[in-house]
Amino acid sequence: MVAVVVTHPSPDDPLAALEVRDRAPEPVVSPPEDWVPVTVRAASLNHHDVWSLRGVGLPADRMPMVLGSDAAGVGPDGEEVVVHGVISQPGWTGDETEDPRRSLLSERYPGTFADTVLVPARNLVPKPPEMSFEDAACLPVAWLTAYRMLFVRGGCVPGQTVLVQGAGGGVATALTALGSAAGLRVWVTSRDEGKRERALALGADAVFETGARLPDRVDAVMETVGEATWAHSLRALRPGGTLVVSGATSGASPPADLQRVFFLQLRVVGSTMGTREELQRLLRMCVTTGVRPLVDSVLPMADARDAVERMVRGEVEGKLVLTP
Known part of the structure; x- marks a missing residue:
């Protein structure tokens, strides 16, 4: 053993x-x-x-x-x-x-x-x-975390635009693949050109340098990086948009920018892991769509x-x- x-x-x-x-x-x-x-x-x-x-x-x-x-x-x-x-x-x-x-x-x-x-x-x-x-x-940790972020806590639906901060890790790749399979328009950021290229191969519609100005504001941001990308995540959201956070690998003390949050009526939502029922739904989604x-x-x-x-x-x- x-x-x-x-x-x-x-x-x-x-x-x-x-x-x-x-x-x-x-x-x-x-x-x-x-x-x-x-x-x-x-x-x-x-x-x-x-x-x-x-x-x-x-x-x-x-x-x-x-x-x-x-x-x-x-x-x-x-x-x-x-x-x-x-x-x-x-x-x-x-x-x-x-x-x-x-x-x-x-x-x-x-x-x-x-x-x-x-x-x-x-x-x-x-x-x-x-x-x-x-x-x-x-699936049970990274992919279930991504599933809950997108579809349970984020409430994302086909046709919406979602920004994924950071590419390469298990949760980020899951967010990209699941979002694309569900009919979302997925944008991904990364400092690494190779990781941006791989995000496109996973189904991302567009990729950008970390912190880059985006062509439009997004409906939701999936945030796992934390302090290093937090300000950009808030700026990227349309009025009434949702920021879903499930991690803070770069630090957990970002500037709050509360004026932007309340003036644009943004939703900042925490998310962690997922339930057994959500894991069952994730498995069915993988089988139905072929996403892996x-x-x-x-x-x-x-x-x-x-x-x-x-x-x-x-x-x-x-x-x-x-x-x-």
């Missing part, structure tokens, strides 16, 4: 906290008895894993911890499944993302970067036979250090997938 583990908080050097072990450590908090095992066939890396290595959202007293928040594999009855990584408390019946005591796999309970992961039975979603394990493993995740590389789990290093350096286009 191979398990990818964070051993201690390492804010300045996340790779120093990563260890690939022959077996998973005993969990600090044991999963409840009614959880079921899933044999992992593929799991994908997310920025959440890098933050965990830095000790953000994962205190030292929960370490060592198996990393990984999403996966596709085989359930206890032999069925092919996708793991929904948002863990709500027993008895919670509403939107899982609104449970104040929710967690992700790898925050309180061992994650998916191992041969086997234990999850609540209610968190298993049937994997469509049309999708590979590698593609399906990319952009997979940068598929690596054996034993090479997780190389994958994390590439993510830390910002060298990833789409998703990195790990297989046991």
Whole structure:
């Protein structure tokens, strides 16, 4: 058995906290008895894993911890499944993302970067036979985040123009591909010419330098960059437009520009992850439209250090997938 583990908080050097072990450590908090095992066939890396290595959202007293928040594999009855990584408390019946005591796999309970992961039975979603394990493993975190941003929190509908700030990462590529498949006009920004070209290949209608003046104002902006692009995002919106934010990789203290917000009646909406039902709808959308995740590389789990290093350096286009 191979398990990818964070051993201690390492804010300045996340790779120093990563260890690939022959077996998973005993969990600090044991999963409840009614959880079921899933044999992992593929799991994908997310920025959440890098933050965990830095000790953000994962205190030292929960370490060592198996990393990984999403996966596709085989359930206890032999069925092919996708793991929904948002863990709500027993008895919670509403939107899982609104449970104040929710967690992700790898925050309180061992994650998916191992041969086997234990999850609540209610968190298993049937994997469509049309999708590979590698593609399906990319959906529960990055692609579900993008789906919720666009269609649930953003309320985007065909024919609208959406600006995606930043290209290249898992959420940004998902926003571009899903928006294009849904009939949105998708504009994408990036400092990197190669990433702009790849955004066009994913279905973007136009690409621009980061911070560039746009030919028109947009109906909605999808914001995951934060401080570096926030002012541009607000300026890009038409009156009454919506800014959906689900991350702040460049910093979380942007200038508010409240006068623009209230004078133009802009909506600033937070978004995080998604529900099991939304994951089911995302899977159906992928099957119906044929849209699939952009997979940068598929690596054996034993090479997780190389994958994390590439993510830390910002060298990833789409998703990195790990297989046991």
